[in-house]
Amino acid sequence: VTRFVLVAGTTETARIEGISAAGADPDLVAHTPSADAELIEYGHLVRAPTVPVSPTGCPTPAAVTRAVREQVGFETLVVDAGLAEPTGAPTVEVGAKPGRDIREADPVPTAPGAWVAARELGRALPDDELVVGETIPGGTTTALGVCRALGGEGSQPPRGDGDAGEFPVSSSLPENPVDLKRRVIDDAFEASDLDPGAAAYRPKLAVRFLGDPALAVVAGLVAGALESGTDVILGGGTQMFAAAALVRHAGVADPLTVATTTYVAADTDLDSAAAALDCELVVTDPGFAGRDDPLARYAAGEAKEGAGMGGALSLAERSGSLGSVADGTLEVVERVNGSYGP
Amino acid sequence: VTRFVLVAGTTETARIEGISAAGADPDLVAHTPSADAELIEYGHLVRAPTVPVSPTGCPTPAAVTRAVREQVGFETLVVDAGLAEPTGAPTVEVGAKPGRDIREADPVPTAPGAWVAARELGRALPDDELVVGETIPGGTTTALGVCRALGGEGSQPPRGDGDAGEFPVSSSLPENPVDLKRRVIDDAFEASDLDPGAAAYRPKLAVRFLGDPALAVVAGLVAGALESGTDVILGGGTQMFAAAALVRHAGVADPLTVATTTYVAADTDLDSAAAALDCELVVTDPGFAGRDDPLARYAAGEAKEGAGMGGALSLAERSGSLGSVADGTLEVVERVNGSYGP
Numbered sequence: 001v002t003r004f005v006l007v008a009g010t011t012e013t014a015r016i017e018g019i020s021a022a023g024a025d026p027d028l029v030a031h032t033p034s035a036d037a038e039l040i041e042y043g044h045l046v047r048a049p050t051v052p053v054s055p056t057g058c059p060t061p062a063a064v065t066r067a068v069r070e071q072v073g074f075e076t077l078v079v080d081a082g083l084a085e086p087t088g089a090p091t092v093e094v095g096a097k098p099g100r101d102i103r104e105a106d107p108v109p110t111a112p113g114a115w116v117a118a119r120e121l122g123r124a125l126p127d128d129e130l131v132v133g134e135t136i137p138g139g140t141t142t143a144l145g146v147c148r149a150l151g152g153e154g155s156q157p158p159r160g161d162g163d164a165g166e167f168p169v170s171s172s173l174p175e176n177p178v179d180l181k182r183r184v185i186d187d188a189f190e191a192s193d194l195d196p197g198a199a200a201y202r203p204k205l206a207v208r209f210l211g212d213p214a215l216a217v218v219a220g221l222v223a224g225a226l227e228s229g230t231d232v233i234l235g236g237g238t239q240m241f242a243a244a245a246l247v248r249h250a251g252v253a254d255p256l257t258v259a260t261t262t263y264v265a266a267d268t269d270l271d272s273a274a275a276a277l278d279c280e281l282v283v284t285d286p287g288f289a290g291r292d293d294p295l296a297r298y299a300a301g302e303a304k305e306g307a308g309m310g311g312a313l314s315l316a317e318r319s320g321s322l323g324s325v326a327d328g329t330l331e332v333v334e335r336v337n338g339s340y341g342p
Numbered sequence: 343v344t345r346f347v348l349v350a351g352t353t354e355t356a357r358i359e360g361i362s363a364a365g366a367d368p369d370l371v372a373h374t375p376s377a378d379a380e381l382i383e384y385g386h387l388v389r390a391p392t393v394p395v396s397p398t399g400c401p402t403p404a405a406v407t408r409a410v411r412e413q414v415g416f417e418t419l420v421v422d423a424g425l426a427e428p429t430g431a432p433t434v435e436v437g438a439k440p441g442r443d444i445r446e447a448d449p450v451p452t453a454p455g456a457w458v459a460a461r462e463l464g465r466a467l468p469d470d471e472l473v474v475g476e477t478i479p480g481g482t483t484t485a486l487g488v489c490r491a492l493g494g495e496g497s498q499p500p501r502g503d504g505d506a507g508e509f510p511v512s513s514s515l516p517e518n519p520v521d522l523k524r525r526v527i528d529d530a531f532e533a534s535d536l537d538p539g540a541a542a543y544r545p546k547l548a549v550r551f552l553g554d555p556a557l558a559v560v561a562g563l564v565a566g567a568l569e570s571g572t573d574v575i576l577g578g579g580t581q582m583f584a585a586a587a588l589v590r591h592a593g594v595a596d597p598l599t600v601a602t603t604t605y606v607a608a609d610t611d612l613d614s615a616a617a618a619l620d621c622e623l624v625v626t627d628p629g630f631a632g633r634d635d636p637l638a639r640y641a642a643g644e645a646k647e648g649a650g651m652g653g654a655l656s657l658a659e660r661s662g663s664l665g666s667v668a669d670g671t672l673e674v675v676e677r678v679n680g681s682y683g684p
Contacts, residue, residue: 044468077432088466090419090432124430126386 003127008033009081009214011099014138034087036062036135037078046088058297062307067328071321082213094118096213102188111208115220122224133235133308136214143242145185145210151197203246219246226254233257235311237264244277260310284313345469350375351423351556353441356480376429378404378477379420388430400639403651409670410654413663424555436460438555444530453550457562464566471573475650478556485584487527487552493539545588561588568596575599577653579606586619602652626655
């Protein structure tokens with residue numbers, strides 16, 4: 001059995017202006033993970049107010065994941081990694097609470113406990129294979145913070161200077177606000193009284209002070225699943241490379257796959273990042289380029305990834321249904337919204 | 343789409359000695375709903391310690407529901423109606439907390455709020471059909487209490503004397519401890535300063551003072567689902583008749599089906615109860631009689647129902663797979679326990 005696990009959480013880091021495109025309206029950003037969970041679980045909204053879209057109307061990658069689910073039929077599990085708004089999707093608890101702004105002194109105090117509980121959950125799940133995705137606005141910023149706290153590319157010895165090196169930092173915005181992200185992370189190191197690289201081989205420290213609850217839960221869950229002999233595909237971009245780095249820094253050396261989209265791969269050098277983390281890399285092209293509908297925005301560099309989209313696409317490719325994902329995604333968005341326009 | 347909804351909760355009423363057979367060891371009774379949810383969701387245990395069995399080794403009806411799910415393939419949803427022990431099954435929250443002993447003054451203060459939230463959830467679920475089951479130890483006692491508080495058989499005008507009349511009171515024990523149940527309920531009326539029949543047409547009052555959180559959630563969910571045009575099958579015995587009475591007393595008159603097992607039907611006059619509540623009745627025989635394995639205990643009057651078993655069996659019958667439910671159930675129990683013996 002293959003199970004798709006969505007790790008869904010929030011932080012106040014996402015409220016920093018200019019950090020995230022996960023939601024057209026800033027007031028709706030905190031609803032995005034709750035809505036993504038409902039879309040994947042039901043193909044409809046239940047308690048969430050709207051289908052998340054980027055400011056220009058690009059629909060959430062959760063619609064892509066749902067479309068693949070309707071074709072492939074995998075089992076699902078949503079893990080609450082600090083949801084801040086109600087969701088009608090059933091969730092498993094691991095003790096995670098919403099993260100605060102990483103520029104505070106102790107932004108994610110629930111991270112170590114959530115890691116431990118998620119690891120036990122990952123060990124206990126009976127499935128043969130897990131595909132793990134995340135939905136947490138602002139997540140690429142905290143992922144970069146975690147990577148710098150670990151001291152570089154993950155499985156390699158930390159470099160001492162704390163440079164994130166070749167770590168692939170993508171963004172849900174077409175113009176990646178890298179300078180803003182770096183400033184926020186510099187402030188976070190200062191607030192936590194930590195130096196870059198200081199959390200090497202202490203991954204729980206990295207997520208607690210520079211990260212977010214979703215990264216803690218993904219890393220713990222994956223570590224536990226690998227330890228119990230379950231195959232794991234990390235479905236996503238930047239954040240899943242950070243999760244892989246956390247897993248490697250936790251001393252788990254089992255084979256691990258990262259599956260992402262061509263849109264993330266266009267941003268960054270994923271091959272060397274995957275090699276540094278001893279991960280297999282799968283890149284899938286959903287074929288959204290050149291379409292005359294909102295999905296074309298993915299090819300223009302928006303959204304790119306999230307909600308396990310890359311992992312779901314790898315399952316679609318494996319089952320031979322990749323060609324119908326685009327139409328299926330629009331069908332999901334139209335079913336829920338009444339239209340798929342922005 | 344047909345979705346199976348398991349409403350899972352606990353009360354301290356179940357701790358009254360002699361009330362419930364839901365768990366061989368009294369210390370494990372509070373784990374039963376958590377374990378039932380995991381069995382139906384995963385076909386395995388994740389966080390719960392053991393497969394619930396009656397004192398003589400009769401496996402939980404959740405194993406039957408799971409076996410049907412493996413054959414029929416329906417979607418699932420677990421609603422937390424006051425779980426007291428951890429479950430690895432994902433759950434939706436409606437604000438329910440574990441119920442206290444109904445012999446206390448205000449045993450289920452979360453019932454009215456949970457009813458309202460469950461009603462909204464029931465309205466919002468996108469499915470064509472819901473099959474609703476419950477798992478709450480001690481639930482037949484609180485079901486009888488609710489029925490007496492409503493004043494009789496439900497849709498009929500309350501009789502004034504508060505007699506539960508023909509209300510079908512089954513039990514998970516072969517010797518139904520009816521006298522004990524009645525004494526407990528008499529004490530509950532006294533503690534709540536309510537008279538039998540006093541909660542007629544005020545169903546939230548009945549569940550709050552004489553009932554349990556699972557009944558509140560089932561009734562609210564069903565009322566909401568019916569109001570939004572979703573077909574509903576109540577899968578179960580005594581408790582589902584009480585839930586139907588609550589729905590009728592809430593003024594919801596839509597068609598409603600109760601699906602149960604021949605083992606409950608052997609206890610009581612279900613036809614007149616169903617007629618009084620204006621419900622269609624479906625009785626399914628899973629064919630456990632005469633077997634030389636623990637399932638034969640069902641035919642001897644143990645367990646009988648629970649965890650939506652009757653509803654699941656009706657789906658098995660509809661899909662033509664009823665004949666393989668018994669072997670499938672033993673397979674589930676053996677997979678989890680390593681054996682199916684007591």
